Amino acid sequence: MLALLHTSPVHVPVFDALRDDAHPWLELRHLVDEELLDRARAAGPEAVAHDVRARLREAVADGARAVLCTCSTIGSVAEASADRIGVPVLRVDRPMAGAAVAAGPRVVVLAALASTLGPTSALVEEEARRAGRPVEVRTLLAEGAWARFEAGDPAAYARQVADAADAVTGADVIVLAQASMAPAEHLTTTVVPVLSSPQAGLAAGAAAARGGR
Numbered sequence: 030m031l032a033l034l035h036t037s038p039v040h041v042p043v044f045d046a047l048r049d050d051a052h053p054w055l056e057l058r059h060l061v062d063e064e065l066l067d068r069a070r071a072a073g074p075e076a077v078a079h080d081v082r083a084r085l086r087e088a089v090a091d092g093a094r095a096v097l098c099t100c101s102t103i104g105s106v107a108e109a110s111a112d113r114i115g116v117p118v119l120r121v122d123r124p125m126a127g128a129a130v131a132a133g134p135r136v137v138v139l140a141a142l143a144s145t146l147g148p149t150s151a152l153v154e155e156e157a158r159r160a161g162r163p164v165e166v167r168t169l170l171a172e173g174a175w176a177r178f179e180a181g182d183p184a185a186y187a188r189q190v191a192d193a194a195d196a197v198t199g200a201d202v203i204v205l206a207q208a209s210m211a212p213a214e215h216l217t218t219t220v221v222p223v224l225s226s227p228q229a230g231l232a233a234g235a236a237a238a239r240g241g242r
Contacts, residue, residue, distance in 0.1 A: 032088035036066035097234035121230030133201025
């Protein structure tokens with residue numbers, strides 16, 4: 030069983046659908062804690078480290094063989110807790126970051142939430158070091174998009190994110206820093222590759238749960 034730690038309930042049907050499509054054998058258990066993101070935005074990811082570990086331990090006690098954190102803001106905190114938890118703990122955006130580094134050195138990290146820009150940029154730079162590749166990371170905030178998300182208007186949210194991606198120039202690849210941004214990937218018209226995290230992240234989580242890591 031793979032547990033998923035979310036900071037928004039909107040991710041539950043998204044990952045269920047991805048599981049049904051590509052990993053029908055995989056049992057998912059969803060843990061949703063919106064307060065973790067609220068507090069991480071206000072005080073930084075380390076402020077919620079203790080509570081993240083508590084949720085991870087809850088998942089393991091419930092039978093999880095691996096945990097996938099779908100929130101980019103707290104992903105590094107979750108991943109760093111793996112040694113204390115006893116099962117693989119993955120962040121959903123790491124496979125995407127690796128793919129971005131392979132696509133070229135000029136990486137634009139696009140987010141709807143400012144608190145995500147730093148963690149995702151650091152992850153891309155980490156993956157570049159691992160691969161021994163040069164990288165130049167630029168960040169871009171899709172102004173006003175998060176308000177659409179909070180207002181419960183996913184179509185407008187995705188449209189604003191896609192518009193922001195289409196305005197990017199001088200990049201080899203665009204990274205959609207938050208899992209919630211994934212629908213925008215299919216709305217963009219830019220010739221620059223646009224990457225999102227849910228599909229590749231779930232595949233990595235499925236492999237870990239199956240003992241493939």
